[in-house]
Structures are given as structure tokens and as C-alpha cells.
Amino acid sequence: MYNPFSLAGKTILVTGASSGLGATAAIECSKSGATLVITGRNSERLTNTFSQLEGSNHNQLQYDLTVKESIDELANALPSLDGLVLCAGITKTIPVKFISNESIDEIFQTNTISSMQLIQKLLKLKKINKGGSIVFISSISTSYADKGNSIYAASKGAINSFSRVLALELASQRITSNCIQPGFVPTRMLAEGAISEEQLLEEQKKYPLGFGEPADIANGIIYLLSDAAKWVTGSVLTIDGGVTLR
């Protein structure tokens, strides 16, 4: 069957695959025919994701990307890749007045710096194949401001800018780099925080198409990883149920 969005024959790394969007992205990519390498901090949840992957020859590697040495080790352990999906991310709701160096370091290391370090290392090791795709999970918060969200928004804004320079540098190798900016998708990362059911309903009213599901984001990832998107680079794809329309 004709399917320009197939990931058959592609080896794809998904970071932050132990939960949330990363877990769904990995599972959906496997359904599209990819061979997955998944990483995450929590081995139990990572194994849970791994057990849901379809097909065979997948691999799971437990690494904590907040540690620079782990990133080097991971890069060395990885096979050559046709796609990278960088989903590792954390958030903390805190007004600017209360920002600490600790929060800045923690959020930037996980959301921004770890991805830069991993890509640097993989390029040095020549482990990103010609024609490959890099997909960053950014956020609508890069331009859609929300009180208490400053560090997270800044960490994702940095990713958008990084991706565009990367796109330009890697174009000669036909490697693309793109970002997806999801709107609010209820996942564990958010469920863990201070968000109540009441607030969630209030938030949902802002979304013309209601809240999304993790698969809505995963399908955008699959598109950018597939050969259908081989001419798409340096772009930012917003998938947000229309929340930023107004």
C-alpha cells in the first residue's frame, strides 16, 4: 500500500520515552514501522513503554540526561540513527520573583542543554544518517505567555532557535531539523503538578478543538520523521487545537 508517511527501515531515538508525549511518540513510531531506541530516567516506566512497542529489534537504554557523562555514554551506546525525537522535558510553575538558579539549571539542563549536547556528540560520532530527521518537542509557551511559566517558555524558545541553526548547518547532509509546538495535552507531567480538575476544565474552554491527545502530537512527529517531510526544515509546527488563534 502507498504510504509516504511510513517509517519502515528507519531507526529512531526517542528521549523522554518513559512517560507522556515521549512514550506515545515511541509507540506510534513503532506502529509506523520504525525500529526504536528509547531512553528515559525511570527504568520501570521505560520498560512499560518498551513492552508496548510493536514489531521487533527495538532497544531501551536507561540514562539520566541531566548528567553530562550520561549523554556521552548514551551517544556511544547508540546505533546510527535516521531520526531523533527529543521529548525529555520538565516544567515548574513559579513566578519570576521566586526563580532560583537551581530551577533555571534543572529546567534548562533537561529541556534544552541535554538535547544540544546529545546532538553535538552524535554529529561528532557521525551517527545521524544522511536524510535523517531531528524533531524537537517545543511548546506554544515560546510565544503564548502564561504566568509562572517563564523558565519553561525560555527553555523551549532556545530550542526553537537552536533548531533553525542546526537545520542550516545540516542541510548539506539532507538532515532536517524541526520543532513541534504542542498545546496542552493532559499527560503525567502535568497531572503530577498543582493543576486541579477545576482548573483543567477552565483551561479546556480556551481550546476551540478541546484538549488534544498524545497521539495528535505523535502523528505530527511521524510526519516530520517520514520521507514525506524531506523538504521541511527549520520549521515550527504548532499542534494546539487552535488555542493560539486568539
Add this chain to the structure above:
Amino acid sequence: MDLNEFVKHFAEQFDEIPPEGFKPTTVFKDIEDWSSLTALSIIAMVDEEMEKRITGADIRASNTIEDLYKIVQSK
């Protein structure tokens, strides 16, 4: 931290109102300047000053500053 000190830290989160205006019995959600950002600031203040985690639900469950103090103490 005792109740009076808590009231003082609570009052510090409001930029437009002098601290003398705040008492343990103050119904804080009735204050004109009360906003979602103040609520976030209170949560962050409790974390920073008292090393305790409260949520938006705890704030919603409180009417007076003393109500919230008691919830923080119970954590």
C-alpha cells in the same frame, strides 16, 4: 514559622497593599489585587520559606490566611 510571621510573608506577595492591612482573619480571595499570579507567589513563598509544598487546591480550600496557615502546618 508562627502565624504572625506567615501573615507577614503572605502580605509581601501583594505589591499594592501595605502589610498592615493583613490579619490572620483576612479573607484573602476578597482582596481586590488577588489573582492567579498571587496564588502562584503564595505557593512559591511557602516552598521557599517553609520548605513545604501546597497546591492550588489548598488555596481554594482556604478562606482566611489562618486557614491556609493551618493547612501548611498539617503538611
